[in-house]
Amino acid sequence: MPQDHHTHRRAVALLALSNVLGGIGVASGIAVGALLAEQLGGTAVAGLAQAAGVLGAAVAAVPLAALATRRGRRWSLTLGYTIALLGAGLVVTAAVVGSFLLLLLGLGTFGVAQAANLQSRYAAADGASAATRARSISVVMWATTIGSVAGPNLTAAGERVASGVGIPGLAGPYLFSALAFALAATVLGTFFRPADDGADGSVRQPVLVPGAASPPRTVGATGALRWAAGHSVARFAVGLIALAHAVMVMVMVMTPVHMRHSGMSLELVGIVISVHVLGMYALSPVFGWLVDRSGGVRVAVGGIAVLFTATVLGFVAAASGGRPVLTAAALTVLGLGWSASLIAASALLTEVAPDPVRVPLQGATDAVMSYAGAAAAALAGPVLAAGGFRAVNVAAALLVLPAALLAVGAARPAHVTTPADGR
Known part of the structure; x- marks a missing residue:
């Protein structure tokens, strides 16, 4: 409300x-x-x-x-x-x-x-x-x-x-x-x-489930994710939040290691990470305005394209000997893609999830997001050791592809189903 x-x-x-x-x-x-x-x-x-x-x-x-x-x-x-x-x-x-x-x-x-x-x-x-x-x-x-x-x-x-x-x-x-x-x-x-x-402190949510004869039952994280799996837009939003975060973490955590291996100073490493963080957050209001104006799915698809562009730039930077300007550009674009994807997908979750799925689904999605980031960070080291920073960016680009496939389904009209009970 x-x-x-x-x-x-x-x-x-x-x-x-x-x-x-x-x-x-x-x-x-x-x-x-x-x-x-x-x-x-x-x-x-x-x-x-x-x-x-x-x-x-x-x-x-x-x-x-x-x-x-x-x-x-x-x-x-x-x-x-x-x-x-x-x-x-x-x-x-x-x-x-x-x-x-x-x-x-x-x-x-x-x-x-x-x-x-x-x-x-x-x-x-x-x-x-x-x-x-x-x-x-x-x-x-x-x-x-x-x-x-x-x-x-x-x-x-x-x-x-x-x-x-x-x-x-x-x-x-x-x-x-x-x-x-x-x-x-x-x-x-x-x-x-x-x-x-509400008066008892609980989050008051409108009932949005069509045709429900009585208020839907409260669900846990598992039930919320099960509901999202059957709803194309929610499935896309959950998947994009997790995948965008995994892409960002995989490239970001290995960038300082790659830069040091290329002989760059700690000062340069700090500058590159700083512009990456600015890319993650500084233009957030712009992406929020775009979502409100053009719709979450469109901006989310744009975020996917930006993430893929960042991996291409990262690959080129590594192939050219790790030029700091190209590396900084790749990390800045990576932050922008993460920001656009996260804001658009978060807005989509809030928009499409009915009572009582919304808050449990938000929490479950953030958990999936964090686990995806942890897994990406753990995998990034062996990938870097095996194939260098170019391989890291190729692996990150491959993670973008499932998000693009989910976007295709989200563009089609979805039937909203009654959420399943679960914990």
Whole structure:
């Protein structure tokens, strides 16, 4: 049910603020997570730091969505950041006592912030009208840009603070993460009152299932995904979110390794990753406006084309000896394709999913997205070792093809079926 204009603008502003804070917290920790893991466990296990965070986000996505269904977005998002706050504390404790296993537990718990950050885009869409739904999603996503840029720049300050309180330097940025998560939880828990939350706190959703004699039964993540599998547009949206994220992660995580193998400086690596992050978020409002104006399927298809173009550019960059300008262009285009795909597909999910499928499906989709990213990251290393950065881009291009096939089905009229009961 659309909120009045003032109420919805206030809700989006609060969600954007929480995303800035959450983005600062996540980026502050991610910037040093692998270094801390290497310090405690060795180089061979340094990559487990990112894997733990991604898995934490994936595991939390469905329970947070279930809580949103029962109690409302305010409760689920606030709890997500509160759990992440505890995770940051565990990371600091692990650094102090020198425990690698405790570090992994802390980083997994820390990753719940990313799940909350992602689900906030759906919270922005809950009370939006059909004409502004995608723009609401995109504004909240755009706010992440600020946190993603500011967070890593707090590393040096975090080390100084850590030195002042007598803890290991690499634990310092997690103190800033804890503060940012605490502020995000406070903002949402105190001020966020979405009109789409019913009197009992649960998310109020319109019944959109044609011909239903009684209100549909509540479904879990499995039932929601089963319903989506039988609906061409929902199937396309879920598949695109997962595949676009897998493509982006596969290329992104191997780019710094490829650049270092090509003899490029750490400064150049930082610049390329920075422009990639800008591509992911900076033009989000533009893509939101395009979705509201032209439709989600059209923009999603455009996102697929942009992702494929990015893999071609990445292949050319690798074939030409890893020129930094071409590599930066490929990573920028990759970020743009991810942004267009994610915004369009998220808007499509919100548009087509009926009560009571919508929120469970959103959570399940974010879980699938995170698992796809983790799998892509795990596969990217062996692919790079076997065939270089060109092979990584070829593999990523192959992941684009199923999304294109799903788009063909989404362009046809779909019959909306009653969601199956399941958990």
